[in-house]
Amino acid sequence: MSGGNRRRVTQRDVARAVGVTSATVSYALNGQPGVSDELRERIAKVADEMGFRPSRLAVGLRLGHTDTIGLLVPDVANPFYPELASGVIEAAAAEGLQVFVSQVGLDGRDQLRVITALVDSHCEGLLLTAVLPEDASMLKELQARRIPFGLINRRIEDLPADWVGIDDFAAAKELVAQVVGSRRSVAIFGGPERSSVSAGRTAGALAALREAGLEPLPDGRAGALTRDSGAERARALFDSQGPVDLVVCGNDVIALGVMDVCYERGLSVPQDVAITGFDDMSFASAGPLRLTSVEVPRQEMGRRAVQTLRRRIAGFDGEAQVVELPYRIRRRSTA
Amino acid sequence: MSGGNRRRVTQRDVARAVGVTSATVSYALNGQPGVSDELRERIAKVADEMGFRPSRLAVGLRLGHTDTIGLLVPDVANPFYPELASGVIEAAAAEGLQVFVSQVGLDGRDQLRVITALVDSHCEGLLLTAVLPEDASMLKELQARRIPFGLINRRIEDLPADWVGIDDFAAAKELVAQVVGSRRSVAIFGGPERSSVSAGRTAGALAALREAGLEPLPDGRAGALTRDSGAERARALFDSQGPVDLVVCGNDVIALGVMDVCYERGLSVPQDVAITGFDDMSFASAGPLRLTSVEVPRQEMGRRAVQTLRRRIAGFDGEAQVVELPYRIRRRSTA
């Protein structure tokens, strides 16, 4: 009764109990022909009673595939990713694929380590959401080793690879064009410059401003996609410039930080300062917040990425599939 | 150049390239004695050049362990869990364990399937955050099969098992005692009754009200931990009772739904309706929200759970470890 008797029930144990060979158990349980119905049922019954479960390690080793894929996200604490992950997990389950979700850090610091671990575990494909330009050589290596992968959201210039996302440039441009009105002093608080998504959003916002004959304030253009970063940049800007008319933020979390500072300083939104976010995270629509933002079809992005990846795993070898999904401007109370 | 040449580089390939046996490669790479330094270096170099990575499937099968644990959460879209997951992942990495995080659905619908899959994959331990009373027999089965697991947050009565959490009853009681003041008509919008956490919070709130000589309104006491559920219950309540003085919510997400309805109907918070949340999710402290809540040490919960689980995996067979962590009332603007 005591001590570590943690041995698994094996196919062989079942075989012995039934009085057949382990191959017969395998045939019976996998629905292969060549086993009488009566015997098949008896084996199934005994296997079930004994709690036999085939070892995925052994099956994977033998079969050479594992029906698993990996999803890499920078930081599960950013609400953007859990919703994307839901889409991926659901779609994968429908395809009979199990997904391992891993964090790689805001700066992608653990990305290589995580990819290596997943590939070592015979993961059959990878979905990457946090690539940076410097990852290009790693991705080329993946391609050379014929490990299927897909990019979600962020992409890398000149690297042909499957990708699902939105047109961040167009979305940001459209958003800013809608909200700028008569606001003259405008700041852009974008995300990390090296993220293609953040770069696209910043460029789009800039384009809209220039079309309106405006030049944004130079400070705080790039930074982390965090609330603290938004707050710090807002404090610095308000200290140096006084309150500005409009702050265009790279995502909703940065916008939250800016709103924190407005609250601290008794500035009213949008009368004193207008604010836009991006991503339309769930909290953005909350009654007291009513953040103007851009809805990104996160679940759908996940689903589409899985579909493309599954085809690659199945051996599809055609050119890079690029899927650009529609976005939606969500005009609310903050701008 | 074309077609699916996706074969892995194996230990044997390295051995052949160096001109030794595959055992020697294993010894060399695993730092076992009996290989000259010169040869060891040569093997390491060739292995690296060829991109050799030991198959985790094969190693796991051979060694009988995989250094992986599973974390089961109901729904990654609930911001409570990603932060808990961070704590788990970090602590696990420090212990050399990889963690597989899986969703099991708000009602735990997929829990059994996911546990089975993880155990089939030779996962060495499980961390469960979404157990319900009806899971007791499944957990006993896990114990019988000597599969180490730990409970986080929710627990099951009369089932001795490792657990990490807070005293939800005491926290809710303290929170309500602090905010009730002269409010007379009070509603409790709790989470699912069968969740020990939600039940404890509701009971604590009830106890505080009764000590204040109050009986809460009977409607909407239990429901889902979602914003929609909070909004629906608030609409139903306000329609039937008119606005109430105070709504005590089972978590911050429910509270957000209640705030949505207050906003819809032009009720001011906390003047017309006071609201409390629970969990102190990141959005709760946002400037325009300032939700009164209870801070739960999510990261620390994750860390402690991993530590306990690791000891179990290492063979510790002592009695159930119960870790009750401190919470903190966060009084802000909504109550």
Added chain:
DNA sequence: CTGAAAGCGCTTACAG
């Protein structure tokens, strides 16, 4: 319809 054997990619006693 059933059994014996090989092999997936490793590690580890055991001989030399």
Added chain:
DNA sequence: CTGAAAGCGCTTACAG
């Protein structure tokens, strides 16, 4: 210091 062999738990041709 190095090699041949067994075995982890499966699946799948191949004989009977």
